[in-house]
Amino acid sequence: MPELPEVETIARTLAPEVLGRTILSVCAPDPSALLPGPEAFAALATGAVIRSVGRRGKLLLLALDRNGRDGGDIAAHLRMTGRIVAYAPGQEPERPRAVLDLSGGVRLCFADVRRFGAMHAFGPGAMAAWPFYASLGPEPFALTESAFQHRLGAGRARIKALLLDQTVLAGIGNIYADESLFRAGIRPDTPACALTPRRRTALFAAIQAVLAQAIAENGSSIRDYRDAHGDAGAFQNHFRAYGRAGQPCLDCGEPMRSMRVAGRTSTYCPHCQPDRR
DNA sequence: ACGGATTCCTGATGGC
DNA sequence: TGCCATCAGGAATCCG
Numbered sequence: 001m002p003e004l005p006e007v008e009t010i011a012r013t014l015a016p017e018v019l020g021r022t023i024l025s026v027c028a029p030d031p032s033a034l035l036p037g038p039e040a041f042a043a044l045a046t047g048a049v050i051r052s053v054g055r056r057g058k059l060l061l062l063a064l065d066r067n068g069r070d071g072g073d074i075a076a077h078l079r080m081t082g083r084i085v086a087y088a089p090g091q092e093p094e095r096p097r098a099v100l101d102l103s104g105g106v107r108l109c110f111a112d113v114r115r116f117g118a119m120h121a122f123g124p125g126a127m128a129a130w131p132f133y134a135s136l137g138p139e140p141f142a143l144t145e146s147a148f149q150h151r152l153g154a155g156r157a158r159i160k161a162l163l164l165d166q167t168v169l170a171g172i173g174n175i176y177a178d179e180s181l182f183r184a185g186i187r188p189d190t191p192a193c194a195l196t197p198r199r200r201t202a203l204f205a206a207i208q209a210v211l212a213q214a215i216a217e218n219g220s221s222i223r224d225y226r227d228a229h230g231d232a233g234a235f236q237n238h239f240r241a242y243g244r245a246g247q248p249c250l251d252c253g254e255p256m257r258s259m260r261v262a263g264r265t266s267t268y269c270p271h272c273q274p275d276r277r
Numbered sequence: 278a279c280g281g282a283t284t285c286c287t288g289a290t291g292g293c
Numbered sequence: 294t295g296c297c298a299t300c301a302g303g304a305a306t307c308c309g
Contacts, residue, residue, distance in 0.1 A: 001301085001302065001303075033306095058303080075303090077303085079302080079303055079304080080301075080302055080303070114302095116302085116303070116304085117303095132304080132305095140296090164303085166304080173302080173303070174301095174303090176303065206299085222301095223301090263302080263303095264301095264302065264303095265301080265302085
């Protein structure tokens with residue numbers, strides 16, 4: 001599922017394919033893929049030039065330019081199975097929900113078997129008023145350690161629920177929450193009020209280290225994730241917690257266990273991630 | 278207010 | 294081999 005490292009990789013691989021190209025036309029085999037609707041999307045996007053490719057949390061962002069002025073934005077949320085792939089002329093998109101035809105014969109394809117994701121088009125300045133966008137917390141790499149400590153608060157909310165909350169920190173999903181908590185030695189259901197400053201420091205370092213390594217490995221490909229060239233990532237080969245329930249802990253050999261936290265399967269080592277310290 | 282359950286959706290998987 | 298139940302989960306929404 002595309003989280004911060006995957007979307008970052010998509011942005012990096014997509015940029016050289018689409019920067020400076022004009023959106024010539026839009027088609028949507030699945031009209032629900034485009035918001036606020038296929039006609040409105042086409043009206044906002046057609047004729048605009050892709051000025052920059054970026055990321056905010058798990059959102060892939062295309063900044064548009066129209067006649068040298070701000071042309072609005074396109075924000076794609078891939079949820080679980082979404083893919084954004086740039087196809088060269090002659091290549092055929094695979095099961096697209098939406099296709100943007102760009103100058104030079106390039107086609108930007110949005111595919112998404114489970115249809116949870118969407119591409120949103122916004123006029124100039126309008127994206128900032130989108131509630132989801134406006135409520136996003138800070139980027140994990142644009143935040144001081146003390147600010148991170150403060151954002152976790154001192155309530156009874158379980159730490160994993162906080163890491164998954166995009167208003168607390170933007171970009172972390174189930175994979176990187178489990179991996180970060182394992183590396184920090186913190187059980188997923190530990191309440192924030194039980195985390196000492198020392199534990200929070202370890203968690204902050206673990207989050208940054210895990211995300212940086214995952215970006216360096218071009219993300220994690222469990223099943224669906226691909227970058228904008230259609231290539232898989234490699235961080236799934238470095239998982240130490242996610243998906244390893246029943247397998248021996250790579251640090252101590254004890255069987256990994258799983259529990260439900262915040263509605264998600266959470267895998268942890270009962271020895272290396274003891275409750276409350 | 279805050280946590281939990283439900284909903285959306287389809288393909289992979291496992292049991293029988 | 295085929296069928297069916299279960300599971301995967303990001304975020305909106307509802308509910309206690």
